[in-house]
Amino acid sequence: MPFPVFPVSALAYLWVGLAFVCFFAVRFKKRPRYPPGPKGLPIVGNFFDVPSDYAWITYGDLGRQYGSDIIHLEVFGSHIVALNSAKAVKDLLEKRSSIYSDREQSVMLSELTGWGRNTAFMKYGDVWKEHRRLLHQYFRPLTVPQYHSSQAKNIHRLLQSLLDSPEEFVEHIQFLTGATILDVVYAFDVRPGDPMIELVEKAVRTATEIMHAGVYLGVYHNSLQMHLRHLPSWFPGAGFKRQAAEWKTLVDDMHEMPYGQFKASMRKGHAEPCFTATLLSADETNEDMTRLDEVFMSVTGAAYAGGADTTAAGLATFLLAVTMFPQTQVAAHEELDRVLGRRRLPEIEDRESLPHITAILHEVMRWHPTAPLGIPHRTTTDDDYQGYHIPAGTVIFGNAWAILHNEDIYPDPEAYKPERYLNEDGGLRDDIPYPIEAFGYGRRICPGRHFAHDILWQAIANILTVFKIERALDNNGNEIVPKGETTPHLISTPKPFKCRFTLRFPGAETLIRSAALTD
Template sequence: MAHPILDHISPLYFCAGLFFVCLLSISSRRRPRYPPGPRGLPIVGNLFDIPKNYGWKRYREFGREYGSDLVHFEVLGTHIVVINSAEVAKDLLEKRSSIYSDKQRSVMIQELTGWHRNFSLLPYGDGWRIRRRLFHQQFRPMAVPHYHPMQVKGVHGLLRSLLDSPEHFRDHLRFMTAKIILNIVYAFDVQPGDHRVELVEKGVKTAMDIIAAGVYLVDVIPILKYLPAWFPGAGFKRQAANWKILVDKMHETPYYEFKKTMQEGNAKPCFAATLLSEVENTEDMKDLEEVFISLTGTAFIAGSDTTVTTLYTFFLAMVMFPETQASAHEELDRVIGRKRLPDIEDRDSLPYISAIVQEVLRWHPILPIGLAHRTIADDEYNGYHIPAGTVVIGNSWAMLRDERLFPDPDLFKPERFLNEDGSLNDGAHYPIETFGFGRRICPGRYFAQDLLWLTVSSVLAAFRIERAADVNGKEIVPKGEFTPRVLSMPEPFECRITPRFPGTESLVRSTSLTD
């Protein structure tokens, strides 16, 4: 039977009407409930809401404004979620790490500048897993004590340098960490001015320059990577090529120098020797060599600039909060005395020193918003939708300034990690967020924690770190400001570093006889 209405409607109008109904149905579907965040503009979304400087502070403000530990942005179709609390970070980045362990893609970093060799920046997959496993084997908690003698030797060298030229303490910190890492990775015993030290320092600086520059246009429009370097507007290609030369030299030069010594039978036991000995003269050698170069290069970054920046923060805290230093000196004199320097075995007996190290890590993490994660699947959390491909930022600075966990968070108070009797409070929140989250947490953190403790305890045992004075003799009080980019370090400040007691110099000089 003919339909009384459809008979009078042409097929064209029927199709047009059906299309309209479908369109109306699609447009009326409920938008997924994302975490709260600022309303975006057409096309560009929240592009102009993303902070360029001090992002960790602005992201915390957004969280407070919207009353949420999760804040959502959308930029040019890419979803971004910022986590401002340790509890939510644990729920998502740790407990659901199978979803949240991928890394944000960057054409500039991972394809054009040679930093694909840093496995911490690799996407979640087999390549990352094998590198992570090999690295963990060499820097797991049970392996780190093997490196203590090298750490002690480096710290003692730092103390002697501080006696000779305390005004150059920043340079001394950089050399100490480079020396220790080159010794552990390749068994190179380097001195100031060594070309391998300069390679490490230049390579690390290049990494920090690349990261500090933020997001490049080629990261947003990847097809731009095919532009020739001479093309107008392709200056990023020329800059990337220059960076890649330095990055490749940092990775390859020490490796091939060591490989040559190993082939000649002159290599000493070290990280690289352990790796190479497992596959030497096998069919796996060629395939795994790039993996080894990646691992050794990652060790330079993990152990160099991050440790230097943390120690630089320690010096700043001692200048700004002299009462902390006085308490540390009292504990050192009571437990160690003045006839020897602290060793790692003294750690359990020096809880206040350990609390200082924890407070340095908490007070200002060197990567306040870390390195972004990326989801590999859709997820739901507390009624919020987090789609696959979302860039997830863990705001460790906000987590470690959370008044619910750390009262008076802006103050430097090691006592927050102690019981009333002065012992370490095992129930206090350890600032683990400084080292990252979930499966992407820094695998070298145990090594870093021991080196930090040895350096802090030894420097405080031997020296006073005090405020400098101007030409009129008035104390110069540092403002306690930090640089505004991804890798955040104290702005330059002045201080006086002097021997703590009459026998300091002879005690420190004597270390050259035993190291």
Template structure:
């Protein structure tokens, strides 16, 4: 029996009213006491409040607005917590690391593009713990000295490239970082244009494109992963397939080459060779192949881009504030006498170089908003409710720009880490926040610290970094602009690197002959 039009209209109005009432009831219902944050909208929550560009700065400002070092957002039911202080990060990510060390899993990364092999993004569990333990064994402080010769060789090659074509300093730094990691991990001796380094560079660009693109629809509606690539709107499937080819190649091709060389007894010592020879001959290599591929492929991904961004930040800061070189040059000349290049063993004698590195890491932490953690249980912190499954972003940039700890935080002042006599100041904390938190702290940080220190010390030993000039002799101010998403790296800028004394070229060439000999 068909209802009259008036009845149908009344029922429709009733239905709409009920839906609206449910939305209002949900919106205004008594909710748990979450940390402070902007009020969200029904259904979508804080979708329009979560920043995309320079989020670390926005979160710092929001923290000031709400008078809180911990913030809360909710987007389509996903709870997001931002920590702007070291105290909050230590409490939640260090002291409670057993329940806050998980990672958010996404379809695009974990299922479609091949990046599931990167153990940096794995779920917190036995597989992750195994990889972390193995990696730490080979890159803990006592193990890192075995890589010093590879680091020194890479830095020396960088000096030669800077001497020959200083205008290409960014490309030289990028090649140095990649070549060094390929040497340490696989014992590959690569030159510019080598297809092995080009492969891993292309694969790494896919990871940047994924994280910089924000949230993919397939991550919100996972069933879309089943769409055929030719289906309208399934362009993400075609793109993911292209990326997966590159990522699989990055993990598999160099691994297979070294595995074959080890089997034939021709492989030079390296991280992967050590892993492979540690396996008992009776064990299932299919299992270990996946574990070792995860370790070696992740090593490049975790170390290359961050090294490049940190060293280019150093060059930018030095070009912009050239006066910071004066004390460093004096210290280097006093300790080395312009007779040799610095070595890692000189670190204690060169505290000003260490202070410059600390200030580079503090001034522009290259991962300014740490890779997010995920809680596996509900957490009560300071009376606030943080639900299980919440995504927690630590904000190292805000911590390292806290004027209560680092006065005048936007200024580049290496001397903030030094006593008047030039020794390192114990009262000013080392910027360890730049390397992450809790059980997800970067396990390669000791290796990274050594190569960054060595590169800065060597560059300042033989070069003077200055602003560029145009064809009329006018000074060109370097651009103080940084990339706005996952990684904060300087945008391309110009500067001059010139030998700072008459014997600098000879010093470099003599050191090169010693290495070759």
């Protein structure tokens, strides 16, 4: 008698049924309630929704689409959250900063290219706190005035450069910021073309390249890189290691070469007073100088890397704005003439008498913040906000662009209007918030923001005192109106445009030449 087949078939069906039950139980188990965002695909999630360019605009658009100031995406199991309102940023990145201040440790950025040693990209913890304390100590509001003379000296040199070769204005403003920071940090009196300036500019660009469009943020490429990093650089798919090795040389040189050069001068008794001299003098008897050298190299490197590109980008944005909207210079010129009488250049002490210059600076920072998304934060523990779950390890963007283009606070936000910060009497309004978002948030806010604000204010005031910024002309004598385009990078700068620098009055050139000669 044949063996009955029914029990075997029944057992098979039972196993198949159990498999389906288990599959759907896992697949459709109750997920935490994440913030609103586009629906993802199986496995890859929102891989195809993550913006590759101008992410700040995309995240702002998603916020309006879903009617939420907090947006969520998930890519291969990793979470991204964008905060599009000042309230959300304050609630999370400031009030809960103890768990929202970490950095994502991208293999490419933090390890292979060496940026992990830099304070800006360092993991949150005791080492980072030590570095941060030093930066706050030497760049706090009470300390920054000692750097004003260096700022003024290099701004006066900028005016002369703009007078002599105005078509190279981008190079001139880049040199201004680099030279000033090298002077403040190391007491190096550099000139255009100095190899130290070129080294640091190249090194800083590597971070911008790596961070561009989130490609190496570690959100979805990091796990792949963790495996590929063990392969030899010649192996197919490991080409990024060859690029990383080249960039690491630049990054290491940026941190080590100026610091080593300064220490050598200090040992010979030739070093001038500066930020680094103060650091070394405070700990000259410390036996653990090897560790402190690494700390000081990181801190001084952060001081340069954090300020050079962002400050230059801010000044370039100012020039773009007044070229696109030339009529906005009229009131500033009138204010400067009234206060200075066309007899001298402005100084930082004139700030209270020149509210329109301050309004211009604030509007430049709001109109196009140089770091529209900034360096993302990372959560260290699970959290819940507005009924939504934010897992540990989530990459958090504070969307400065969306916040500073909020129509409820800044009507007609795409327009450049310095007057929005002024009352009818010409003074600064106290009901329009200062665009602090341009400098970051919480414990990760830029420690050099007071320094950056002062050098930008002085540069804008000095340029407008002696120059009228006008649009360039084509071969037919017609004005060339800039399109107002900017780059999609971590540090977003204006794309190339042309403008003219016209002396405003007969004695302007004398003021420029005399100031540059005196310094």
